[in-house]
Every structure is written in structure tokens, then in C-alpha cells.
Amino acid sequence: MNRPLWFALLCATLLATSLVAPVADARPPPRPLCDGCGDSFAETAADRGVDLSVEESTATVRVHENGSATWVVRNRVADAEAATRLRANATLRETIADRAMWDTELLSTTVSEDGVLTARYREPEFAERSAGGTLRSGAFTESYGYRNLDGLGADELVVVAPDGMRVGWTVPGSTVSEDGRRMTLTEFTDADEGDFVTFVPEDSAFGAVLSPLAVTEKLGPVAALNLGVFVGLPTAFFATLVAGIAGAVSWLSTRSGHFERVENYAGTGLLTVGVLAAAYPLLSITVFRMGGFDAPMFGIGVGLAAIGIGLSVGDVREHATFRTVLVGAAVATCLAAAAAIGGAALFDASGVTTALLSSLPFVVPAFALLPAGYAIGRGDRKLGVATATLAFALPVLSWSPLTTPVAGMSLLLVLFTGVYAVALAVLGAPLLLVGASLARDRKDGGGPPSDPRDGTAPS
Template identity: 55%
Template sequence: MARALHLVVCALVVVSVLGVVAPGTAAPPPRPLCDACGESFEETAAADGVDITVERSTATVSVARNGTATWVVRNRLADSAGVERLRADATLRAEIADRAMWDTEFVAANVSGSVLTMRYREPHFAERSVGGTLRSGEFTDSYGYRNLHGLGADRLVVVAPEGTRVGWSVPGATVSDDGRRMTLTEFENRGFVTFVPDKTALGPLLSLLAVGSRVGPAMGTSLLFSVLFPTGVFALSVGVLGGGLARVGGTFERVAERAGIVLAGFGVLLTGGALLAGGVSLLGGVVAPVFGIGATAVIFGALLARPGVRARVTYRRLLAAGALGVVLAAGTTLVGALAFDQNGLTRSLLTSFPPLVAVFALFPAGYAFGRDNWSLAVATAAAGFALSVLPFGTLITPTSWFSLFIAVLVVAYALALTVVGAPLLVVGMSLAGPSPDEKRPPGEN
């Protein structure tokens, strides 16, 4: 069981990690936004044996109405033998400048005094969108073959096309009073940039529609493959399991009397199995939820061992208990990680918390099954599962093959999670007791 649970959680973490890194896995090595500026240009020149030092870099990006941008990069160079080589050798200068700027067309390079000026053309800097708006994804690596790291320049200015002004700007940028120029001195927050007609009063709305038309379909595809479809699979598997268990009938009366022992035993099995499988170091790893679920199940089992507690059980109270279970399981895991694990709050630990929602949703779902309210039971389980995968689904930038790959992984996770949460489902069904119709005396309507 512990090995199976380990594999289940590993699959979930793989999904979450792949979702986060997907945009950059096929991209080139990290490069600054202006890779013909500053240290990046120094490295390019050094590859040709030209040793230079860039004291200051500025870049101006002038955007045309058709979305084409002209880059003018100015690097002020410290006096050196390398600078003299650039002044004297136009061919060498052009070769270095051409290789320095990725994904653009080199136009020219000249040296005047200590300033090297390079010009580039980028045909697809921005694209047309709704209402005459232009949308640029140049400042985000979430959509496209990019892997951005830093600004590169000391200052970068984007000039809006004639007849337009900056609508949406990059967070942290400053926009001139007339809206024509956006200036960046650092690049930490990514985002789309839009250029809207300068005489319109609907600039914010047009920007929203322009970005939404780009992001919406991609996010919708991501949600379909990584959230909605596997949630449907989970709901179906829980429905089949609940329906099969409901046929057992009287067996649940015996389980109800021992609900506390059953749940506590399940918790001991999970907790002990998790510790035996990976040692205390697992508290910062991918099987962290197994430990938290087990410890919480032991606590719930101790409470349900009391007949007075079992007698007061309702769907709403079990729903609240499920929410409390998520908090307790996360808290138990967190305390264990801080107490035993040298790595502290790792990424794998934090991404292991959402699955707890799906597990403990089966507690009230089981009760609803026991009361013959199948629609409520399936809806409860589906809602818990959807909440557990939603944080990962919204992070994925989908492509056809990648979305299918993610869908297969999350479906496997959904099926395995049904098996893992089956004991909670059984205990929840047993706590429901006889249905209201079964409680009525014969002949009473």
C-alpha cells in the first residue's frame, strides 16, 4: 500500500512540476530581454576573441502599425584593444552584432567614439487584435519559444505605433504622460503589453479583450485536459465504487460500530507505511501527504470511537470535518517537515497539499452515498478533486501532445486516488446508517 501511495503522489508532483516548467523545457538557455546589451553582448564578443567592457546599455524599441519593431541598441564601451578592433573591422563588428540578438534581423552596426550602435528588425514584435489594438507577448515567456531572464539593458524604452498609446504595460514600467513611451529599468514581472488607439475611451476594455483572446483558448484547453476531463473520470470511478459498496448493505452496520477503529487502523497503516518506505526525510518529499492523511485519520478515528460522536454525524458536519482534515493533514505534514527535514519548505512539499482536498472530500461523499443521495455524493467528490488539480491546471501552457500527456497522468492519479480514499468513503457510508425510508415503521408514509 505504501509503495502504491508513493507512486500516486509522485505522479501528481510530476504533473505539477511539468505544468510549471513546460513553457521553458523546449526553450533556449535563459537570456535577457535585450541580449545585445550589457554582459550578454560582452559574452558574445568574447566568443570571437574580442575582449570588451560595456559600461552602460540602452535600447529603444519603435513599434510600427503592422507590429514590426525596430531595435536601436547603444552600448557605451570602455576603452580597450577590443574596441579598436570593432572600430577597424566592420565585418567582425557585424558578425558579433548579428549573433548577439536572438530571433531578430540584423540591420547595421556602427561605432562612434565609445558608443557601439546596433539596429535590428523584429517582424512579429506585436500582432493585431480586437478594435485596432496591438498585442505583444515579447515580455512574457508563457506563450512562445522564449526563456527570459532579466532586462539586459540599463534602460529599455518601447515607443508605441503612430496613432496609438500604451494600454497594458509590464508591471514596474513607467509610461509617459502622453502614453506613447513605456520605460523599463528592470525586468522582474512578466506580462503582455498592448497598444490601443490613442483617441479611444475603451482602452482598458480593448486591452482586456486583446489579452483574453490570446490567453482564453489556451487556458480553456488546459482546464479541459488537466481539470475537467480527469474530474469526470474521478466522479465516474467514485460513482461506480460507491454503487458497488452500496450493494453490500448490512455490512455497513458492523463497520459503523467499529468506525473509529477502522479509521484509526487505516491511519496507522498509512503513517507507518510512509515512514517505513522513506524514513522521516519523506516529510519534505513527494509522499508527504501520505503521512499527513494517516496522522489525521488516527485523530478522526479516536473521535469516532465515541458513540456520542457517531450519533451526531450529518453530511454538513462531515463536510466540515473533511475541511478540517485537510488543515490537520497539511499542518501535521508541515510540522513534521520543519521538525525532521533539513530542507524545510520545499516545492514538492507545498505542491503536495492540494491532493488532500480530494482525499477528505470522500468522507462526506461516502455519507451522501449512505443516504442514497448519489448526485450529492458524486458532486462532493468531483468538487474536491477539481479543487485539488485546479492549481496545476491553470499553470500549464498547453500544446496538443503535452495536454494529452498531462491528461493521461492526471487520469491515472484520479483512479489511484479513488482507491486510496476508499476507506474514508466506506467509513462515511457506514456513518449514514439506515436511510430515512428504512427508519419509518411499516405502513407509515
């Protein structure tokens, strides 16, 4: 087997893995859930030339039947001079209050004698109608509310259900009143996609199922679209590429001389490339540093070396079946992942990071090309293409933003996944050849054609 080709495969796998890592889209400045409360309000006031501090801040959000909401925000201003200035200058306090709450309509402002600035706002689309008369609010999520929520803002925030309704699904960490009409938050640290707040009719016989139905109604179409765009399209593209390469491999299998060279040197070649890749991060002085690629390269090297050792044993090659090759590829994948995690602790100053862990599934399709090639070599092209395609789809599925609406970045994300598919299919062809070479003797041995899945003659 050509060693430069194997090294190119290794580098391309690492490069493609880095390309399809989750792309951080541009986010607006961080802001609290109630940006007209507390420190956020004080910062807005400072921008308008009023220096003040807020001792206590509360907000009450009263939801209406049409999905709109009225916010009543109360900030207790600690500075008497600032409170007096705001009380005397209605235009100034309205300007500050209006700028503080971005997506609402300012209704009124007042400042009491004890320094409490009260601002009333109207938010026309706090919630939306859903199944069975339910109201669903995405204000507490980053995917369907503000994209960069940072804390609660207020010391206490109370959400009041519309008349005739009660709170259904709530935000984790909140408390609900005994009558079910008020949800209270004193802190807010997460903004997960599933943190919808729902309001269901008090007299509904199906109240327990209305909230999940309402959330599914919102997330279902988004998930279906994202599956098709981010998983379906790249996977179909990859399957087409593998099917084309499978045809070339099938043609090459008729030329036994070529396959003999692959079979004879596959184990040694894989072992050599694997050892070199695993040894690279261990060198104290290198000519070319790859930074964050050290741990993944070490892991992939260990996996390739393990396969090379196995294929160097004659009995392993002679008794290979689709199942044994599949198990061997799975073991090599697990070894590669474990070695990459261990290597991160040795070679990377950042240690085991979320980025590393999220990239590990993308090495699965590379090792899956070995059993895929075996099936192709046995004449079952459908099984081979299906094996490679399934292995490709699983990590892409784990990475795809299934329930997050992604508009502007969609084309770029699909493009990156397409680059990964091309690199994996084209430069992974040698592994398909190695797998097909393991099946050559069983296919050409003169006996009846065997079942590519278990290496036995059909009954």
C-alpha cells in the same frame, strides 16, 4: 477494516500527489530581454574571439502600426583595442551582432569614434493586432515570448508606441512619458503571464477597455482549452470511476453483515493507521526512508487519526448527517495541511517549500470521499459522486496551467492526472465504505427515507 488496505491507500495518495506535482518542462538557456545588450553581447563577442566589456548599454524599440518593431541597441565598449578592431572589421561585428539577437533581422551596425557600437534590428512580430485596432505584445512574458527570460540586459530600454497610438498596459516597474507614447524600463525581474504590453489608439473613446479586451482575447481561448484538457477530462474520468465504485458500495449496503464490520472497526482502523503514519517520520531509525514524503505522511496521518477518534465515539456515529460528516472531513483536511507544514519544519531540511504547499490541495479529495460515501450510503448517488468530483476538480484546477500554452507536455500532464484519479478512486474506496456505513442505520431504521444532506425526514 483491513489495515494493509488503509496503508496502501495512504502510500498511493502520497505517490499520486508526487506524480501530479507541476512538471518542469524543458526550457531553453536563460537570456535577457535584450540579448544584444551589455554582458550578453560581451559573451557573444568572446565566443567569436573578441574580449571586451560594455560600460553602458541602451535599447530603443520603436513599434510600427503593422506590429513589427525596429530595435536600436547601443553598447559602449570599454576596451579601445576591441572597439578599434570591430570598427575596422565590419564582417566580424555583424557576425557578433547578428548572433547576439536571436529572433531578429540585423539591418546595420556601426562603431563610433568614442567606442559606441550601434546595431539596428528588425523584429517582424513584436506585437499583434487585436480588438479596436489595439496592438498587443507578449515579448515581456515567458508564456508568449521567450520561455526563459533573465533580466533586462540593457541599462535602459525604451519602447515607443506607433504613430497615433499610446501605451496602454505596461510592465510593472516601468515608467510612461507624459504624452503616453514611451515606456521606459531600467530593470526587469519578472515575466508573468499577464505582463502584456498594449498600444491603443490615441483618439479612441474606449481606450480604457481596449487593453483588457485585447489580453482577454489572447488568454480566453487558451484558458478554455486548458480547462477542458487539464481539468475537464481528468475530472470526468474520475467521476466515472467514482460512479462505478458507488454502484458497488450501494450493492454492498444491502449486505448488512459486511457493513457492520466496517462500522465497528472503521474508527479503530483509521486511528491505528493514522497514528502509525504520523509516528513514522518521528522514528530516528527506519528501515525504509521516503525522503520528501515525511511531512505529507505526517499530515495525512494526523488527519486520519482525527477522523478515527471521531468515529470511535458512538454518539458521533449515531447522529451523523451529511453536513456533520462534511464538516468533519474539512476539519481533518485542515489538520492534515497544518501538520504537514509543521512537519516540514521538523523533518525536512528544506523546510516549508513551494512544492509542499502546492501539493497540499491534492489531499482534499481523499478526505472528501468520507462525506461522498455517506451520501451514497443514504441512497443519493448523485450527491455522493458530485461531492467527490468537486473535491477532485478544485486541486486539479489550482495546479493546471490555465493561461499558459502547453503543447508538448499536454499528454504527459493529463496522464499523470489520470494516474492520480485512478489511485484516488480505487484505493480511496475504503473511505467511501466508511462514509456509507455511517448512513446505514438511518437508511435501514424503518422510518421514512431521510434527506441525505441533513439526516432529517422529508416534509
